[in-house]
Amino acid sequence: MAIDRNLIEEEGCLHRFYKIVLGWDYIRLLKESSKNTAKEKDLGLKQVKDTYKDVDDYLATFEPLLFEEVKAQIIQGKDEEEETEWKMGIVVQCHETDGFHLLELFGEDWGSVSQNDLLLLSKEKFGDDKKRPTAYAFALVEHRLPDKLRLRMHLDGEIKRVDTNEVTTSKTLLKVRSRIMEQKVSWHMMKICSLSTIAREYVAMRSISSLPYKDLILKAADSIHNSEDQAWRISKPLMEYIQTNHNTTQLEAIRAGLSRRKFVLIQGPPGTGKTQTILGLLSAILHATPARIHTKGKISEIKRGPDLHIEDKKKQWLNASPWLTGINPRDAKMPKDGDDGFFPTTGNELKPEVVNSSRKYRVRVLVCAPSNSALDEIVLRLLSTGIRDENDRSYTPKIVRIGLKAHHSVQAVSMDYLVEQKLAGMDFQTADKQKQGGGARDRDTIRASIMDESAIVFSTLSFSGSSLFTKLNRNFDIVVIDEAAQAVEPATLVPLASGCKQVFLVGDPVQLPATVISPVAEKFGYSMSLFKRFQQAGYPVQMLKTQYRMHPEIRSFPSKEFYDGELEDGLDVKDRTKRLWHKYRCFGPFCFFDIHEGKETQPSGSGSWENVDEVDFVLLMYHKLVSSYPELKSSSRLAIISPYRYQVKLFRTKFKEKFGVDSEKVVDINTVDGFQGREKDVAIFSCVRASKERGIGFVADFRRMNVGITRARASVLVVGSADALRKDEHWKNLITSAEERNCLFKVSKPYADFFSDDSLASMAAEEAALDGLGPDDMDPDALGYDLPIEADQAPPDDDYGDDIGGGDDGGMDD
Ligand SMILES: Nc1ncnc2c1ncn2[C@@H]1O[C@H](COP(=O)(O)OP(=O)(O)OP(=O)(O)O)[C@@H](O)[C@H]1O
Numbered sequence: 004m005a006i007d008r009n010l011i012e013e014e015g016c017l018h019r020f021y022k023i024v025l026g027w028d029y030i031r032l033l034k035e036s037s038k039n040t041a042k043e044k045d046l047g048l049k050q051v052k053d054t055y056k057d058v059d060d061y062l063a064t065f066e067p068l069l070f071e072e073v074k075a076q077i078i079q080g081k082d083e084e085e086e087t088e089w090k091m092g093i094v095v096q097c098h099e100t101d102g103f104h105l106l107e108l109f110g111e112d113w114g115s116v117s118q119n120d121l122l123l124l125s126k127e128k129f130g131d132d133k134k135r136p137t138a139y140a141f142a143l144v145e146h147r148l149p150d151k152l153r154l155r156m157h158l159d160g161e162i163k164r165v166d167t168n169e170v171t172t173s174k175t176l177l178k179v180r181s182r183i184m185e186q187k188v189s190w191h192m193m194k195i196c197s198l199s200t201i202a203r204e205y206v207a208m209r210s211i212s213s214l215p216y217k218d219l220i221l222k223a224a225d226s227i228h229n230s231e232d233q234a235w236r237i238s239k240p241l242m243e244y245i246q247t248n249h250n251t252t253q254l255e256a257i258r259a260g261l262s263r264r265k266f267v268l269i270q271g272p273p274g275t276g277k278t279q280t281i282l283g284l285l286s287a288i289l290h291a292t293p294a295r296i297h298t299k300g301k302i303s304e305i306k307r308g309p310d311l312h313i314e315d316k317k318k319q320w321l322n323a324s325p326w327l328t329g330i331n332p333r334d335a336k337m338p339k340d341g342d343d344g345f346f347p348t349t350g351n352e353l354k355p356e357v358v359n360s361s362r363k364y365r366v367r368v369l370v371c372a373p374s375n376s377a378l379d380e381i382v383l384r385l386l387s388t389g390i391r392d393e394n395d396r397s398y399t400p401k402i403v404r405i406g407l408k409a410h411h412s413v414q415a416v417s418m419d420y421l422v423e424q425k426l427a428g429m430d431f432q433t434a435d436k437q438k439q440g441g442g443a444r445d446r447d448t449i450r451a452s453i454m455d456e457s458a459i460v461f462s463t464l465s466f467s468g469s470s471l472f473t474k475l476n477r478n479f480d481i482v483v484i485d486e487a488a489q490a491v492e493p494a495t496l497v498p499l500a501s502g503c504k505q506v507f508l509v510g511d512p513v514q515l516p517a518t519v520i521s522p523v524a525e526k527f528g529y530s531m532s533l534f535k536r537f538q539q540a541g542y543p544v545q546m547l548k549t550q551y552r553m554h555p556e557i558r559s560f561p562s563k564e565f566y567d568g569e570l571e572d573g574l575d576v577k578d579r580t581k582r583l584w585h586k587y588r589c590f591g592p593f594c595f596f597d598i599h600e601g602k603e604t605q606p607s608g609s610g611s612w613e614n615v616d617e618v619d620f621v622l623l624m625y626h627k628l629v630s631s632y633p634e635l636k637s638s639s640r641l642a643i644i645s646p647y648r649y650q651v652k653l654f655r656t657k658f659k660e661k662f663g664v665d666s667e668k669v670v671d672i673n674t675v676d677g678f679q680g681r682e683k684d685v686a687i688f689s690c691v692r693a694s695k696e697r698g699i700g701f702v703a704d705f706r707r708m709n710v711g712i713t714r715a716r717a718s719v720l721v722v723g724s725a726d727a728l729r730k731d732e733h734w735k736n737l738i739t740s741a742e743e744r745n746c747l748f749k750v751s752k753p754y755a756d757f758f759s760d761d762s763l764a765s766m767a768a769e770e771a772a773l774d775g776l777g778p779d780d781m782d783p784d785a786l787g788y789d790l791p792i793e794a795d796q797a798p799p800d801d802d803y804g805d806d807i808g809g810g811d812d813g814g815m816d817d
Pocket of ligand 1: 248249250253271272273274275276277278279280551552573680681682
């Protein structure tokens with residue numbers, strides 16, 4: 004087997020992980036978290052640094068922080084469980100091995116419990132009654148059967164500080180230990196959380212000492228510079244394609260990849276074509292050959308087989324990919340509204356892959372992303388545009404998307420679907436045996452063969468640590484990680500643990516980082532990505548500088564503030580993002596509305612904030628916009644974004660109240676964090692915080708600000724309190740920039756006056772702002788369009804002017 008992952012060592016470090024976690028006292032964790040009693044110095048925590056002197060230094064930093072994150076996930080698991088659901092089980096078998104108790108629990112109803120879940124086992128149910136239980140301990144689910152759970156427990160004592168490994172005895176654990184061996188004893192159990200992902204991250208982190216590029220990771224520097232001879236080259240036709248379809252900085256990034264530098268970092272600010280660059284990279288690296296082959300002059304004479312008719316080519320290709328039969332199922336599965344963060348696949352025919360002699364150098368690539376949605380976005384993009392081969396022919400390579408929750412539009416290349424297709428292609432008897440459940444192992448074999456046959460495997464970071472990867476016959480040569488700045492370092496190490504030859508990290512550390520649940524781990528820098536750490540340490544980063552998303556007026560501030568003024572606009576961006584509503588300065592491209600009388604409030608019991616005044620103003624603005632420009636009445640075109648969950652909730656409720664429709668049909672309302680990686684024509688950003696005394700909380704995080712103000716193609720309309728926001732340096736700069744550009748509007752109550760005809764007329768933009776819009780775009784009838792609201796749903800005392808309430812097409816969802 005090519006991938007050996009060093010199973011014994013892996014098992015050893017997993018044992019350490021489980022011994023520490025399973026030994027913890029659940030009630031102590033809850034108490035420490037609610038009262039904040041655990042002292043940072045007692046936890047042995049160290050700040051994440053840019054470089055590390057050796058593996059011990061690295062592990063001494065990351066290990067305690069990772070365990071803090073596990074604790075936070077356990078506590079959060081408790082908070083998320085709306086009702087504590089206790090199940091019952093009877094111990095039918097128990098034995099001790101390697102310091103663990105392995106037991107079989109018999110029961111009838113396990114609820115949603117699955118493998119790798121952390122459970123709490125207790126003699127008594129406990130919860131709100133404040134009665135402290137006498138015997139309880141954590142257990143890990145190793146296997147779930149309909150009537151049995153195989154569990155692992157560690158009942159020897161508790162390791163409170165992972166840096167000292169000191170074991171303290173625990174009375175509760177001892178009590179469990181004394182009873183658990185007794186058979187036929189019944190226990191209550193409750194699911195706490197899944198440990199799958201974090202356990203994989205732990206194993207990956209511990210595996211650093213055996214990685215070929217261990218020193219590179221520790222020092223964040225590459226001491227070996229590849230010579231020209233080690234670089235890889237691509238054929239002339241493919242190079243010509245790449246040169247004409249990529250801008251200078253994208254090309255530099257692809258060249259850096261071909262230089263075979265071990266780690267290539269590509270920073271992609273908003274809209275700069277990260278995905279396009281990844282696809283260009285895939286074309287290049289899948290069809291590259293060592294430079295010395297070129298110098299022998301062979302590559303220009305690629306041997307071709309006889310030119311086959313398209314049908315024969317398709318037949319050949321289907322022979323090689325028997326599971327892909329029939330019409331392209333992707334086309335049938337696309338969502339109607341092509342937005343949804345995905346791209347339409349119309350016109351995407353399956354094109355045969357023509358393999359020629361130069362393919363003997365073909366590498367195998369693993370593409371990962373931190374989330375399913377980010378992953379599916381690249382998969383779908385590859386499916387819709389294909390990549391290029393060495394003769395500059397577009398084709399869809401053999402790919403598989405593994406893991407759970409694949410978006411329906413990429414089902415056709417998901418592992419489960421491909422396995423079913425393979426089974427369907429088998430002879431009847433074999434398939435029947437499989438379907439009867441006898442062939443779990445054979446299914447694994449089919450999965451492994453699909454993985455082996457695929458040129459590109461797509462997986463989330465976490466799933467790349469699953470057992471499926473240990474069954475591969477051939478290792479991956481190259482790992483590409485998209486949204487790499489949104490993953491904590493141990494998560495990024497998961498796909499690297501198998502020891503590939505080259506790694507591409509693509510992301511943008513100036514946008515939101517990974518979510519870290521533990522405030523203390525966060526404080527010590529655990530949310531820093533490997534990308535960010537390398538960049539801080541001075542590792543070379545290829546930055547993509549030409550943006551194709553935003554109107555130049557939207558681009559100018561984030562470029563200056565966050566990217567040293569280096570962002571440029573693609574050739575026709577200005578014309579593409581010009582809109583009719585730019586006729587009024589208050590509708591963009593860039594505006595700041597100072598809601599100076601606005602009040603922030605914190606709903607009791609929540610850590611979140613809301614601002615009713617901003618909601619009122621935004622609703623009026625929304626109404627005015629969509630009344631005049633009804634094409635904006637669509638959730639695929641207009642977004643309302645806020646940093647706070649409660650403000651998002653309030654917007655949704657008010658939409659329903661005021662307009663009588665579910666907001667999701669007419670506007671996309673979400674948190675900033677939920678909008679990363681997405682774009683809309685118009686984005687209204689409600690900042691919420693409005694107190695000069697209290698500060699502005701996490702609105703001050705410049706990465707959140709950057710994401711919030713870079714989602715829009717045509718108009719970004721920022722709504723906030725200038726006085727409160729000015730306390731922060733970046734926000735002060737934004738407000739000053741708005742002032743200088745004459746697009747800061749101080750808005751007083753009643754807000755409806757702001758959108759009166761006279762007021763709007765006073766905000767008419769200069770003609771120059773509308774240059775380039777065709778006569779059709781200027782249709783004056785577009786103005787004054789009534790927003791249809793059913794009469795009985797019209798608010799009694801609305802501020803929405805005279806033109807509402809008379810709609811006759813029954814609702815806003817068009
Ligand atoms: N070299 C280029 N020439 C012209 N258009 C380009 C080029 N590169 C990218 N684009 C266009 O820019 C848009 C954004 O590209 P892409 O989706 O690849 O960006 P991204 O960086 O992945 O986006 P995000 O910021 O959402 O992550 C797309 O419409 C794409 O076609």
